[in-house]
Amino acid sequence: MKRIFKVICCGNVDDGKSTLLGRLLFETGSIKQDQLEEALASSIKTEETAQPDFAMFLDGLAMERTKKITVDVAHRYFTYNQIRFHVLDCPGHEEYTKNMATAAACADSALIVVDATRPIRAQTIRHIEICAMFRLKQVCICLTKYDLLADKSILKQKEEEIRNLLKDKDFSYTIFPISAVTGYNIPKVLSVLENFAEQSADTAEKNQAIIFHIQAMKQLDGKCYIYGKNLMNRPIDFAEGETFTIYPTHQELTVSAESASLPLGCIQPTESIDVNTGDCVANCPLLITNKFSHQTIFFEEPGNHLLLKHGTKVVRVVQLTDTQIQTDAPLFINNIEDIKENGFGILIDEITKKTIGCCVFTRNS
C-alpha cells in the first residue's frame, strides 16, 4: 500500500458532507455489518428506500445524531486501489469553523460539497477561503443532491458561480454533480481522489526537503542522539554522510553510519554538537525571524498572554496586529507560499493553555 492520503470534506451545513463520505465508505466496502445495522436502526427510513442514512457512518456523537449536524471532525479510513485514504469529515456550522480549519491545515486535498438545489452560502465561501489559506493544491467540488434538482439547467449557472469564486485561488480543481443518496457519480469522486493521491505521491517523491525540528538531544557513552520530527510528512531515511544545516547556529551536521540502525526520528551526528530543543536541522534554507507577516484564524477571542508554537519551539508573542506578529525569540520557518509544511504555527493562551488560533506565515504583501 502506498502512502496515506488525507482528504477533508467541507462546505456549508446540510449540504451533504457526512452523507458523501458515508457513501464513499459504503462503496469501498469499508462498512461492516454491525455498523450498517446500527446505522439502519438510527436512520429514518421511507417506504421506497431501505438504505441507511449514510451520514450515520460519520456522525458518532449523540448530539450530532439528534440535531443531524456534525459538531467535530470524524476521522475514518478506507483503502481504494491500494491507496490508504484518511478522510476527515468537517462540521459545516459556523460555530464549529475552528474544527474545520484544523482539519484543513493538515489535509492533502479537499472535497468541497455545494448543495446544487440552493444558493451558495457564506460558509461555503468561508471554507474555500480556509482551504486556500492552508494552500491545499487540489480540490474536488461536488454539486450535491443532483437527484433533487428539478431543473438540471441550473447546474451550468451554479458551476459558473463557483468558478468565479475560485478564479483568484491557486487550486487545481474539478467540478461535477453527484448524488450520494442515489450513488450518481460516486465512482467519479473515487477516481478523482485516486488521481489526486497519485499526483501528490509523485510530488512528495521528488521533494527531497527535510525539515527536522528537534525534540531533545541526549548523550550516551560520548555519543550524541538527536530526536525530532520531520514536518515534511514522510519518514526520513538519514543517509550516512549526508550533511545538514543546524538552525539557528548554521553549524554543519554530518549523519553517522550508525544512524541507519536507529529508529525513525533519531539521528546520530558524526561528532558531538551543541543543539537544543526547538532548534532545527534542515537541508533547505529556512528563515530565522521573530517578525512574521501572517494570516490568522482565531478559534476564540485572544487574551493578552499568547504563546506561539511552531515545530518544537514555543515562544511568547510580544505584539500582534492584523498584519504582523512579533515574538520574543526567533523561529525557523518558511513562508507558506514556499514550503507549506513549515509555514504555520498555533497560538496558545498562556493562562488557560488552550489552543486559540492558527497562523500562517505569509510573504510581505
Added chain:
Amino acid sequence: MTPYLQQLEKEALEVIREICFSNRLSEIVVFYSIGKDSSVLLHLFKKAFFPFPIPVRFMHIDTGWKFKEMYAFRDKIAKQIDLIVYKNPACLNPYTDGPRYTDVMKTQALKQALEKYNFKIAFGGSRRDEEKSRSKERFVSVRDAENKWNPYNQNPEIPPLYNTFHTDKTSLRIFPLSNWTEVDIWEYIKHEKIEVVPIYFAHERHVVRNQSGLYIATENDTGEIKKVRFRTLGCYPLTGAVLSEAETIDDVINELKQTAYTERITRVIDYDTDFSMEKKKINGYF
C-alpha cells in the same frame, strides 16, 4: 515496512517523544491493558527512546477478572518495564453487579489510580476506528478536573503541532495510535515481531453460547469445545470469542480482511446502551 505503516509509526513516535520530552516524567503514565494495542504501544515506547530505557511508568488497571493467559503475559512483561498494578478495592463481580461493574472497576479505578500517583498525563492505545465516539478523539485530549471529556468543545488540534500543555485544573490523555486500524496493528505486529497474548490465535476451548456471543465456560456450565480466538481482550465474562481457524499472524490478517464485523462486537460493555462509549468517556473512562 510499507510506506503507510512507516507513516503511522513516525506519527506515533513523534507524539510520544514530544509529550515526554516537554513534561515532567513523574507525572506521565502509560495505560497498559495487556492487549495487542498495548503491546504495540509498549514497542513504540521502546523505539521512541532507544538506546535509552523507557523513562516513564506503565500502569495496569486490574479488575481481577482478566483471562489467566493475560496475567501470565503481564507477569512476563513486568520484568521489562516499571509496571504499577492498581485494583479498585471495591472488587465488584461482573456476573452479579451489572453495569456498575465497569464503572467501578474500570472508570472509577482509573480515576483513583491517577489521583493516588498524581499522574497528569496518561497515554493509551485507543484507536479512532474502534468506535464511533472515538472517531472524534484528538491525539492530545484534554480532561477537566474531574477527568471528564467534553466532546462538544475539544481543544483544536493540528498534528504534528501538538499543544503539550496542561493546567492545574486539566489533565491530558494521549493516543499515539489514533490513526491505526485493527489490520494496521496486526501488520505492524508481524513486521516488528511483537509478542502478544497467545489467545489472540485460534485454539480449542470450552465455550458457552448466549444471546450476545461465545463466552468462556464456567464451573456451572462447561459448554462445548470449539476452535476460537479473541479479537479483543478484557474481562473474560464480558469478552466474546469468535470461531476461527487463524493460528498465525498471517491467518489473522487474512481473517480480518474478510470479516463482516468490527472488533467491538465482541465487547459487551460497548453495547449496553446507545452512545455507551461516549457516556463512559464523558465520565472519565479511557
